[in-house]
Amino acid sequence: MSRGTDEATRAFAEGEERWPRFAEAAGALAFVSVHALPLRLRERVIGALNLFCSSPEPLGEEDVRVGQALADVATIGILAQRSREQADLVTTQLQTALNSRISIEQAKGVIAERHRIKLDEAFTILRRHARDNNLRMSDLARDVANGSPLPTRDETLAARAVDHPETSPAPDLWPVHPPDHSRVIRATRTSG
Template sequence: MPSSPFPPPEPPSPNGPSGLTREARVTAALIDLADTLVDDFDPAEFFYRVAEYCMELLDIGDAGVMLALPDRPLHLVASSSERVRLVELFELDASEGPCCTAFKEATPVDHVINGRTPPHWPRFTARAHRAGYTSVHATPIRLRKVTIGVLNLFRRTPGTLLEADRHLARALADATAISLLQQTTLDQHRTVRAQLETALVTRTIIEQAKGFLTARHETDPDTAFHRMRAHARHHHLRLADLARDIVDGTISLPPPPGTGHASAT
């Protein structure tokens, strides 16, 4: 049997899940993110894939994606967990933190959370510290010379992001921007603004559906969301369309195994 052309898998990271070889994972991620020239492009699903690839490829514990319409404030459009979602919503509400600064100044920002040195953003730092994070790296998403969002990378173990991971985070941010641009060219009537508006609107619908499933099945928000995404992928549905149907009552998802609820029709 021929030997594998790839080096052995990397050891697990204490900050996030491990995968196969780094080279293979990076290549697959960039190819997948570039594959947006399709008629049924789903912005909501795309941004969640960006967050997932950050988790898979970088030595981090959580990731989030923020976007902004022209001359409008940042909005959270994707996050890897409920814990980081709440921290990032707090950051946006407080209008302070590394992600907000990275967006305003169009430059990467590192922020260490150690509970000893006076924090640069006291309210955000206290909230992130309570959530168990030790540092944040924020990388702006730039479309040509315009900053349209930020990749937010949270670590749970001491130390800042390694230099190799900084470069890869920059590549993922660039791939995100380029993918949005090339998908826009598929239809001259569609614009980046329209894409961002769609992402922001569908984010609200997805959160409503997630809350509905959380309450109905008595589960946690992360489980509810992952089940919704799995159902959408299995049945080849757009995530936003499934979320609308759940909120409208058109589609009912069965409860998670072992919850004791009867299966939905």
């Protein structure tokens, strides 16, 4: 069938040694021969339509034409379904990638704000923490964005020292607590 041409009728008796259970089951249903028609679109063969017959004679020309028409319609349906499944898969993968990217960007922002660092440094911290702890980056990012504990100060310092040694602050200059932006300091001007 890989040639894409219809195969001659085969009597099940010829296949008893090769496919004994199949030949027995077909015989129990009064089928004595099979004719295979290719499921193809142009040169692409995707399978075969098997016509089971209760007579050992070959199919007539008209029966082969009708059978091939059914095979052609089945081919179109199968390929359309495959195409739709592929499109759905690509859409799902793209949506997942977009959702992951959004979580990663949010987590970078949280880490950068809390540790007063640049976004690229926050990404390095996030990536290193995921690798060192065998975590999926998207899962870690989602957790951080949703309020889970951030990588520790030591993890942050280590990542910064390795990836950006020229901008790494001395440990004693590092903020111990995240900045508190809830208070606003107001300066008043006095005349004097």
